[in-house]
Amino acid sequence: MASRVSKVLIVHTHPVVTRYPSFTRAMAGSMATGLRKAGVDVRRVDLDEASKWTSPAMTQRVWLPKPHILRFSGTLLSAPNGG
Amino acid sequence: MRTKIPGDPVVKELVDGLRWCEGLALAYPTWWFNLPARMKGFFDRCFVPGVGFKYDKELGRRTTGLQNISRLGVATTYGFDEPTVSKAGDAGRLMLEGGMTMLMHPQVVTQWDPLYSMQAEGGDEARAKFLVDLEAAYAKW
Numbered sequence: 001m002a003s004r005v006s007k008v009l010i011v012h013t014h015p016v017v018t019r020y021p022s023f024t025r026a027m028a029g030s031m032a033t034g035l036r037k038a039g040v041d042v043r044r045v046d047l048d049e050a051s052k053w054t055s056p057a058m059t060q061r062v063w064l065p066k067p068h069i070l071r072f073s074g075t076l077l078s079a080p081n082g083g
Numbered sequence: 084m085r086t087k088i089p090g091d092p093v094v095k096e097l098v099d100g101l102r103w104c105e106g107l108a109l110a111y112p113t114w115w116f117n118l119p120a121r122m123k124g125f126f127d128r129c130f131v132p133g134v135g136f137k138y139d140k141e142l143g144r145r146t147t148g149l150q151n152i153s154r155l156g157v158a159t160t161y162g163f164d165e166p167t168v169s170k171a172g173d174a175g176r177l178m179l180e181g182g183m184t185m186l187m188h189p190q191v192v193t194q195w196d197p198l199y200s201m202q203a204e205g206g207d208e209a210r211a212k213f214l215v216d217l218e219a220a221y222a223k224w
Contacts, residue, residue: 007105008105010109011110013125027158028108034224038221043100045096047122051091053121
């Protein structure tokens with residue numbers, strides 16, 4: 001059995017709107033609640049609120065490759081060495 | 084060794100937390116079998132030389148920088164079911180369990196709590212149960 005810990009850092013993120021946008025926060029909340037019940041000192045950092053780090057998933061625009069690029073990609077994927 | 088930490092105040096807060104804690108718990112949605120970019124950015128920005136690892140001149144080799152962390156907990160959601168995730172390799176789990184734990188205590192214990200097929204029909208009960216189970220699991224830490 002693992003030894004008990006007295007101090008825990010919780011780091012969580014859910015940086016885009018999905019079907020369940022708050023679920024990861026709820027997960028972090030459940031972790032924190034359980035830990036505090038055990039008397040553990042908890043620090044919690046929500047990367048979405050605390051940070052302005054760029055996430056490609058937030059900033060990328062919809063990009064549709066031109067057909068010749070798709071063919072090129074297909075060639076790479078089917079290359080003998082795995083591409 | 085002098086530690087170089089980027090000037091970002093969020094990074095400083097996180098690094099301070101990493102050095103303070105005995106356990107690290109992460110919660111995030113798995114995207115395409117891997118960490119979302121922002122969580123990956125946490126590791127890229129915070130597990131830097133002097134924090135994640137150190138170079139011991141006397142030993143002449145790299146040493147782990149976060150030996151204070153003896154427990155790692157991960158709770159993550161997947162859109163796919165478990166067989167599909169296993170087939171795809173689950174790169175996020177490999178990175179955390181197989182790689183990042185090498186920067187922590189040598190006997191670090193990992194707890195992995197996955198919620199597969201989180202968008203499945205009738206998943207409300209499964210999601211609610213997952214939260215209850217998480218709370219119970221972390222109450223044992």
